[in-house]
Amino acid sequence: MGQTIVYVVVSLVICVAYFTAVDHFLMDSQGLDFWYLFRK
Amino acid sequence: MGLVAGKKLFSIMALCAMIGLLLLPIAVSLPTLAMGADAPDAVKKDGEAKVEKGRDVYYKTEGIVAGAPAPKTVDGPRDYPRYNFESRVLLWFANQQHLYYGSFVLAVPIFCMVIEFMGVVTKDKAMAKRYDQLAYDFIKISLTAYSLTAILGGILIFTFLTLYPAFFGYLSSIFRPVMHIYALMFVAESGTLYIYYYGWDKMREGFLKWIHLSMSVILNVIGTLLMFLANSWIGFMMSPAGVDEQGRYLGNIWHVIHTALWNPLNVHRILGNMAFGGGVVAAYAAYKFLASKTDEDRAHYDWMGYIAMALGVAFLIPLPFAGYWLMREVYAYRQQMGITLMGGLLAWLFIIQATMIGILFLSTNYYLWQALGRMRGAEKYQRYIKYLVFVLCCGYLVFITPHTIVMTPAELKAMGGQQHPVLGNYGVMSAKNGGINVIITTTILSFVWYMRGNKVSTVSWSKFGNIFMGCFFGCAYVNIVGLAVLGYYIPANVRVGLSVPQVATTLSCLFFMFALNSFMMKGAKQMGPIEWGKISARSQYALIMLATAFTWMMGLMGYIRSSVRLFWHVNEIMRDNSPWAYTHTVGFAANMISFNVLFFWISILFVFWLGSLGIKKAPVEAKAGVPGGAAQPAGSH
16 A cells, blocks of 8 residues: 555656646747746 | 569569659659749840749749739639539539548558558568458558549549639649649559559568568658649648739749648648548448458458558547647738638638547547457456546537527527627637547547556556556646646737647657557566457447548538638639639538538448459468457557
């Protein structure tokens, strides 16, 4: 059970980091601000 | 020995002849391509003082005028001779039928090439024979359709000449430098196709097989170039270049061919043709499956249907993205054109298109779920299918929600405006992008389940792999939906960029999860063989549905693309002054598309029947071990 939780946490960290990076860099490459809502 | 050497020599000579045929148009065109440079000299020789220059409407470069202006037509028998019928509808019919068959005969040889290559590189002899038989079955279907394509091409030209002589005359005067290349490419295509088909038996092993495979590469290069040339005409009609504002040719044929929309059209059409070709072959296999009398035949056609469907869907998945690129380029070329397409006169047709795209993906998923039934061990996925159905339905319903609907004043008042207070929120691009990406991601998930249906991973990290895969898909869904929701809260100029990370998320699932799954399934334990032929009849109807939806959607998109020119033969250059220079109602267009689809399917059934008359059982000895044999068809299995 403990091992499963570790696997889930590690997977989630990798996936969330990956998709956030994808969103940020692909918006940035278009000259757009992905974090617009959070800055305003 | 002498005979073998003779065969080798002969096959190499045939291959060289094909390469020669391929290069011949280029050699012939060299003086033509140089004409742009010669033209000024020619004009100078005629009279030093009389050199007229014009500015390219798209490239904005100056060039020597080398052609007549676009004719200003008038409604009458000179420019628009007619029968007692709407000329545009006749042309629509001839064009659409030629396009259906043309797409089919261009797509199927590409499948053949891929499958024949798989057969050549596969180490398993029985599998190699099966792949070879399948490739042969594919080309056999295509060959029968090829003659009909040529006949329909002839009918199309005669229809143009008879009903739209002024327009056709102008278009052929602009493309005159490459018209003969197009004709020569047809000769090359026919010659190569016949040698490729009739040489199958004689070139089935060793070195000769490689020569045969090389022939298929040349065949497909010729076919693709043919399509690119044909695309340049429609590209020119939509976004003309290489002419001045009066439509006078400026001597640079490359500018005329390489218009703003040419490349997006090329990519979109290649993918579309492949998806369509896969759909038609899958429907053929489904029909043969349903009509089969023996288990062996059922197994063979089940497998054939699966391969055709998988190839078709492999090209269907990137198709919406290619369409997105095309639309983006349309907007970049003329914003008004884009608005007419997606937010104005033709917007309702896009709702119908969304419905058809949704049907394509639903049918694909349904087929895959049914196909899980022929694998032992795949039962574990069955209980989760209902969740996929739910997700797909949600994505689909959002995807097809219109922004506004046509209403009576009373209905308008009852609803409180043109937009429904709740559902109206889903009728915007932000939500629709989310909807279609959810649908595609779910289809990818279904494929991943199918690929691991009868297998259990034996790699030491399989537990982590499974959890990671689940998290990746879960996060992908959250990201797609999250970006769609975010779109409601940010300005339009930022929102428009959100589709790029959404697409990247879907493609990440496609590439990373397929790759991860392949690694995990390397050396996996099999729960049992795939029992080809043991699949429900319903699945085969799903394949027929898939093919019909492809055909209908192709007709619809062709109509939309053509209609966006509104009352122009050549956009902003040559006006359509015929009485039919108006946009049809959605209902009329839908009826016309349905008629074209019906005609195509009836005629292609006839073609299939014709093909079955002279049936030649197989180029190889037997359909080795087909029914539920241990050998498995796709590389992913």
